[in-house]
Structure formats: structure tokens, C-alpha cells
Amino acid sequence: MAWRRMINNTRAFSIPHENSTPGFSRFFSKCPAYIVKVGIPEFLNGIGKGVEAHAAKLESEIGDLQKLLVTRTLKLKKIGIPCQHRKLILNHAHKYRLGLWRPRADLVKAK
Numbered sequence: 001m002a003w004r005r006m007i008n009n010t011r012a013f014s015i016p017h018e019n020s021t022p023g024f025s026r027f028f029s030k031c032p033a034y035i036v037k038v039g040i041p042e043f044l045n046g047i048g049k050g051v052e053a054h055a056a057k058l059e060s061e062i063g064d065l066q067k068l069l070v071t072r073t074l075k076l077k078k079i080g081i082p083c084q085h086r087k088l089i090l091n092h093a094h095k096y097r098l099g100l101w102r103p104r105a106d107l108v109k110a111k
Helices: 002-012 040-047 051-061 065-069 073-079 083-098
Strands: none
Touching (some): 040 083, 051 073
16 A cells, blocks of 8 residues: 555656756757868867877778778777777767767857
């Protein structure tokens, strides 16, 4: 009998499925503006931390972003990318494939 009362009480306190709960609205805000066309230079500039210095080398060796997204660490090592930069490129490539990260567009400054 006690478990029936507990189940009935939890139904009364259940949270509605709408976004009316205070505090949760900040998790559903709009995403910042993104670059429409993402190439290797835009991808590396989005990563930052000195990785953008390898843009010309990667464009000549690999070609396009889709090939960079499936490139493995040994290929990057043969091209001559340092270890820390390889880690950053591969980590962000994995996030980009999953849709968890995209390089931000440069905001236009209002004059």
C-alpha cells in the first residue's frame, strides 16, 4: 500500500515536458553564427593554438576538409605536424564529425 502512495505522489510532482522550468532556459539558447563553408584554413583557425601555421602544408598534402576529418595520426606525422598539434587536429576533427564543435565565424565589427 505504501508504494502506491509513493507512485501517486511522484506523479503529482512530475516536471512538465515544456521548457517552463526556471534555470533550464540557458541550456537551450541559440548557437553563435557559424561559417557557411568550412575548409582546412577555417578549421585550423577555429582550433587556434598555433595549429593554423600548418594550413598550407595540409592543403597541399591532404586537399580538402573531408579527407582531413578521416586522416590518421601517422599520416599527419609523416607530413611533419608536431605531436601536440596532431592531438588538437584529431580531437577537433572527431568533435566536428559528431557535430559537437564547429569553428566560429568572425563577428563583423559595427562601425
